[in-house]
Amino acid sequence: MAMTSPIEYEHASPQVRQVFDDIMQTRKIDKLNNFWKYLANDPKTLARTWSSIKEIMAPDGALSPAVKEIIYLAVSVSNNCPYCVASHTAAAYKAGMTDEMFAEMMAIVGMANETNRLVAGYRVPIDEAYQP
Amino acid sequence: MAMTSPIEYEHASPQVRQVFDDIMQTRKIDKLNNFWKYLANDPKTLARTWSSIKEIMAPDGALSPAVKEIIYLAVSVSNNCPYCVASHTAAAYKAGMTDEMFAEMMAIVGMANETNRLVAGYRVPIDEAYQP
């Protein structure tokens, strides 16, 4: 199972190193986390994924970097992905999330998952006012 | 299937009307959406759910009302719940979400769902730095 080992910088191809370098420069870090090292097993998916994340998480949007990271974390929590929760919790704190924000986000994620199922079971039809 | 019809205000018990009144007063609205009318089939779940949402979505938190609604919407989109997407899109716009914010949130929800699966398939182990 060759695809599930990390590709370290020193063993990476020039194509992969270019992406690694851009990640580290953009994020002002000098160490990559495991996500990128494992994704490097497929250089095309590595490049495409980084390019998409770089665009989506760019700091000049209508949502602040902290809010963007909080949304990313909220979805990862809702999807029950342990690695994603661990890495995006760190990223959200770094982007300015406080403990109070984390706690409020968590309460909302829990509640949304609860009411989403109440809607399904009580078979609630969409109100006329919410039609597009 | 008695539980899947809406309970209109005029046919509601005093206990249910009390919750209905509090929802309308708190939200400064004079019409309830279907979610509450269907939930009223179980007065205990209606009261408990409203009490929880009232506390969680209160406007005095560390996250702004717009950000709270955007997180609620993001989870509902990720869970693919049509009613929830419809009602929380309306709620988020009302709370101050702009089209730009909606578009950025959607991009993040899509990306998070993509990378959550890349992590699962490449079996990425949690970095030492992310351990609690």
Next chain:
Amino acid sequence: MAMTSPIEYEHASPQVRQVFDDIMQTRKIDKLNNFWKYLANDPKTLARTWSSIKEIMAPDGALSPAVKEIIYLAVSVSNNCPYCVASHTAAAYKAGMTDEMFAEMMAIVGMANETNRLVAGYRVPIDEAYQP
């Protein structure tokens, strides 16, 4: 898209009719619901699915037929499957579920979905006492 039309009894092959007959005799009904008519597009999956459901939902188990149907419904609600919620709500009422049971089941499904995410976000480690 030939596979997404219902196969009516009168147009069914002898192999499919045999399954249709067994469903109707076992359940003491004279009309099949859409699930079986659509599944009949693949006679092997029809036969295998019916054989599995017949065994699993047999009335002689440790769980009563009503409880079995309530569990089936609970999972369908949690998975947000509109057809499944509709058909298993009907089946559960037929098997003896009362409105009170439905309401209690719904409250549990909502709560489980909420606490499942709280666990994921707060990264709760498994207690020593729960290890197998």
Next chain:
Amino acid sequence: MAMTSPIEYEHASPQVRQVFDDIMQTRKIDKLNNFWKYLANDPKTLARTWSSIKEIMAPDGALSPAVKEIIYLAVSVSNNCPYCVASHTAAAYKAGMTDEMFAEMMAIVGMANETNRLVAGYRVPIDEAYQP
């Protein structure tokens, strides 16, 4: 990441201790599991979650305590939440679930997840008889 460490009883605030005490008295236990200790990082979510669970899982409902715990476990299994499966398996056995009940519940959860997808892929429309 201050929010992902357990709050032990001896370091808990009076507000948190009050909830901890009520959990232990209600459940007749003298040790809390990790779920509550981690949730205590947000005293409001701790109090609200306990209050909701206490009401929902109360032993005087239409469903027996064992059936309630089995439904909670069924949803946790369906959601693939390792902590939740571990803790609710223990809770269900304590409430009276037998090995036979566990096995039957598991068979139903598996089957429901299978047929929920068959419905989605064969695009089965809701029968007239199941309309609310």
Next chain:
Amino acid sequence: MAMTSPIEYEHASPQVRQVFDDIMQTRKIDKLNNFWKYLANDPKTLARTWSSIKEIMAPDGALSPAVKEIIYLAVSVSNNCPYCVASHTAAAYKAGMTDEMFAEMMAIVGMANETNRLVAGYRVPIDEAYQP
């Protein structure tokens, strides 16, 4: 809710038309489906999504176009997304999927969803042989 209406070609910006043209040329079609028209509400997400799909679904890979579409459909069925099931069923048939292939894929998707839950509930530990 300005973001949930389709953008028709004649009202699209030059930036959006460029993507629309590339989709139609690449796929040799003269009519766009709703997915692209709705996504055009966010030109950046439209462009990024099309660019990613164009690369991923390119016909020169190790997997044939039919197999690629079958995998896309399998995930959409598993996620219970009605639009995605409808559009990717059409796409898979166009790419060469036969009724027999559809039926076999559906059986696998159902079974995988069943056994994924059996694993969760029986808490099956990963075999030594499967460790990376």
Next chain:
Amino acid sequence: MAMTSPIEYEHASPQVRQVFDDIMQTRKIDKLNNFWKYLANDPKTLARTWSSIKEIMAPDGALSPAVKEIIYLAVSVSNNCPYCVASHTAAAYKAGMTDEMFAEMMAIVGMANETNRLVAGYRVPIDEAYQP
């Protein structure tokens, strides 16, 4: 919690051994993985699950064994089931999946999960052409 320990061949009942033997003969292996040993806690579910998998994964279908295993793996990745990802990655490589196929499958699973949510959030209605 008697149901969450493996049943080894030497302690298995004749009924369970018969299934174990058929698995090993059909797959030409002399060692069972944990999935079957744990499932053996419920001999009926063990027998039914093996019988279903044997039929579904039979090598004489319209889809090749490698493609069948790739679809099984794709769903397991999408469902974020660590055991299932580990065991079906091994099974897919054994059936002929190459690293290139794995990488392409992973890209599709990620993309499908992304676009499935874009569809939900932009509330894309099903095109007339996709109606059954």
